[in-house]
Amino acid sequence: MNIKNEFEKREKELNAVLTECDNRLKKMPEGKLKVITKKGKPYYYFRKDGKDASGTYIRRKNLDKARKLAQRDYEIQVKKALSDEMKALSLYSKAMPKKTYEHVYDEMIYGRKILITPHFLPDEVFVEKWLAEPYEPLNFDGDLAEHYTDCGERVRSKSEVLIANALNKEGISYKYECPLFLGNKKVYPDFTIMKMPGRKVVYWEHLGLLDDPEYITRNLEKIDCYEENGIFLGDNLIITRETSEKPLNMKQVRRLIEHYLL
Known part of the structure; x- marks a missing residue:
């Protein structure tokens, strides 16, 4: 397995989701959503800002507003998770050595290779052995x-x-x-x-x-x-x-x- 390729693949995936989050957030309303559960049933309230503690009750016919606010909060949390993972990937990628254990056998001279049972075979050697079975x-x-x-x-x-x-x-x-x-x-x-x-x-x-x-x-x-x-x-x-x-x-x-x- 090529760790660097896996990192690049994951980073590409994260960037695609990040772009989608940004595009969705552009269409989301301002304000905050407050959710209260009574007897197992959720009730939704719109808050203009953090100072508006109680908020205005969102009636069922206006539930689409609650959906948009909930979706916005979700997108914000997803963006933070994406950012955290991308930072971790960047740090891990920088700390990764150029040579991992998979490369050790591949870089040995033939005279040593024939004496060793490696933990990991290079792809071409693996396929060659598989075909030779x-x-x-x-x-x-x-x-x-x-x-x-x-x-x-x-x-x-x-x-x-x-x-x-x-x-x-x-x-x-x-x-x-x-x-x-x-x-x-x-x-x-x-x-x-x-x-x-x-x-x-x-x-x-x-x-x-x-x-x-x-x-x-x-x-x-x-x-x-x-x-x-x-x-x-x-x-x-x-x-x-x-x-x-x-x-x-x-x-x-x-x-x-x-x-x-x-």
Whole structure:
């Protein structure tokens, strides 16, 4: 994890909220809101300033005035919280050393690296080790048509060639038909993807025979099994689909990659 990047991301988020607060406050009324609770029911009073202790009762038909005053007070408190956090981020960022523990292994010479089990692997080393983990993919039947990606990897369909090539083009690491245990059931996701830099595993299933009722039933059961084991569509599961009448849409594939994996 790059701490500096996380700070910058958080600071950008805080600045966006701060701008929104300032824009809202421009439209808010002057005065103060006093709230009294009687028998569990709130009663609202408008105070011109701090000297106006009792205030003027705000009737139900004028409740919008109370809402605006309450919203203004909320925005003011949010602004203070934003300011406090931004000051803390600034101080912490200045105090942070240029080199954190994650960088120690990366800066060592090769002769030392091979002797050490590090606490944290650099991203490229982590991905390299993940890809090097051995696994047994599904076998290809002898009479199955041969389809190969630009990297020379054999897959089961022309659509999977297109998906694999799109992933490779973006430098996204994946394993093809790497076995996965969902409870006691063993499945073979089409693509098991390592999303970087967050090191999150995402599965991609391409449903290419949606004209076939048996195929649909089988894959619906598979999707149910994914969800039962904490793998959900739109989070760590991507699904593309096609029929004989509606082939794979590569614009959609690229949109999915951009939205979920980049």
